[in-house]
Amino acid sequence: MNTKYIDLISQTFDFPQPEFKLEDKTLQFHDIDLMELVEEYGAPLKFTYLPQISNNIQRAKTWFRDAIKKHDYKGNYNYCYCTKSSHFKHVLNEALKNDIHIETSSAFDIDIVENLKKEGKITDETFIISNGFKRDQYVSNIARLINNGQKNCIPIIDNYEEIDLLSEQIDGNFKVGIRIASEEEPKFEFYTSRLGIGYKNIIPFYKNQIKSNPKVELKMLHFFINTGIRDNAYYWNELLKCLKVYTSLKKVCPSLDSLNIGGGFPIKNSLAFDFDYEYMIDEIINQIKQTCEEEEVDVPNIFTEFGSFTVGESGGAIYEVLYQKQQNDREKWNMINSSFITTLPDTWAINKRFIMLAINRWHDSYERVLLGGLTCDSDDYYNSEQHMNAIYLPKYNKEKPLYIGFFNTGAYQETIGGFGGLQHCLIPSPKHILIDKDKDGNITKTLFSEQQKSEDLLKILGYAN
Incomplete structure (x- = not known):
């Protein structure tokens, strides 16, 4: 027995x-x-x-590289690590061995970025994607980073006041992104994420506050799903809604050239775990390319922000x-x-x-x-x-x-x-x-x-x- x-x-x-x-x-x-x-x-x-941190980064990079080659996709792929998953120096040191970029979510994150920059772990060319609701110290720190030469620092606009707050403190021209306030799954206690700007308001916001501001260049649309990248009707529906916003915005904003598909991959939580990462990436690239071709706009550069997937395992x-x-x-x-x-x-x-x-x-x-x-x-x-x-x-x-x-x-x-x-x-x-x-x-x-x-x-x- x-x-x-x-x-x-x-x-x-x-x-x-x-x-x-x-x-x-x-x-x-x-x-x-x-x-x-x-x-x-x-x-x-x-x-x-x-070593598992580098292993997972390289796995994701390979999957995206293969999908981009398969679909003859003309945009670039950039892997970002969102520091909120683990801010420890040993984690960042390992992750940054793999030619990646950083996503931040609060003021003190910028101090970590500056420390890494001082040690030569990142350069002025590294993308620093700054998410989160921004006030006072966070705005000041982002401005200091950009004023000191971090030309690829892209604050992601989360509310209607942030453009003015950043413009007051940043000396020259700067790039921004806009976060979409995605609709949550039906099981949530609320319908729309508290983060970002609603689908219907993004183009009016661009025309009213960004297009007329000579200091600001819109480069990125940020799409984040709280439940992560999963093969279900909810995810694909939200992605298509996001792509409709992207293509509509691209038609009136030529500088827009990047799509940040935030929301992480699941990690192995059981010996019975089964998730087809390659299929998901392949289909995401395919959906983006198809939509852009239908709307006759150039495909965007792709950014991802993998936190748990980077460090969890x-x-x-x-x-x-x-x-x-x-x-x-x-x-x-x-x-x-x-x-x-x-x-x-x-x-x-x-x-x-x-x-x-x-x-x-x-x-x-x-x-x-x-x-x-x-x-x-x-x-x-x-x-x-x-x-x-x-x-x-x-x-x-x-x-x-x-x-x-x-x-x-x-x-x-x-x-x-x-x-x-x-x-x-x-x-x-x-x-x-x-x-x-x-x-x-x-x-x-x-x-x-x-x-x-x-x-x-x-x-x-x-x-x-």
Whole structure:
């Protein structure tokens, strides 16, 4: 009878997979021995596997290059990384190895851009696409960046006042884009995004505030779908509406030459994950070309802003199961030595699911469990997987430690969780390890941050100097 954890995984999924395999009875992730990592650094811990950032960027670039060649598409493609997914320097350093551009969303992002520029990681030619609602400091920082020579900084206009605010502080001529206020999916609590300018108002806005302003040149139309790029009727319908706006605007604004199809690609959240990236890109390029040909306008240069897709699949978190609580006849709670609320806040805030696998004991029998965090909060739990609506792990044994890993957690978790600051119930942030490979394929590990100490938290709270 197949009752071992390895049997469950092998029968449920196509396993092993490119990034996951079993070696010496323990799990490996991109050839990283995860038990060795635990033995060296302890648990809980977080890690970032830096090469996966470059891997995903190059995958997307290849898909777009192939689609552009196939359809004889005359525009260029530019890959942008939206920094809000992860602002860490090690992430930007890795991403910028791949000839990419940057999308910003707030004032302090510009300070990061200037720091990278000072270090030679970006140049005046790098596109800086500045999104978000802009006031005071953000406007000032964008103006400073442009005044200091960043000629490809393109603020994306989000409301009717921003043109005047930018014009007051930018010395010479500058380029802008306009964000479309897309209509949301029917399941949303509102009909239209709070961000951007409505479809029907874009051409009047251009004629009234941009066309007559000698300092401003409109270069880009920004189209963003909150749910990301997905093969469903909603996405294709919104894309076609956007293309109608683009072609109509292009006819009255010759300087318009770029379309930013914001909204990211999904990332792998289960061993059963299946998404045809190549088909989606191929069809997007095809739809854009067809629409432009029908309207007899030149095709635009394409920009994308991939955040989670860039960095998400590089991250992971490892916990130890401390104890099992049998709360009733059916429910067994495996208590981890950290908190989901603090270390994986997306699981609590938006019910996001990540790949979850045991690190060791794959040849032991398994059981159905719930996973609980350390905080005294009823929401600090994780109770189902995308693929089976349940969690199965090797049976709890007090004498045999069990370690579990959550994978593809690299986007948003640190910033939403408040890295380096206070955590719910004062649960400390775990150690964070950076993992890289040298040119010979040898794995290197660097301790990026230690686990928080009580002194760190007491200082924030005012109890210590």
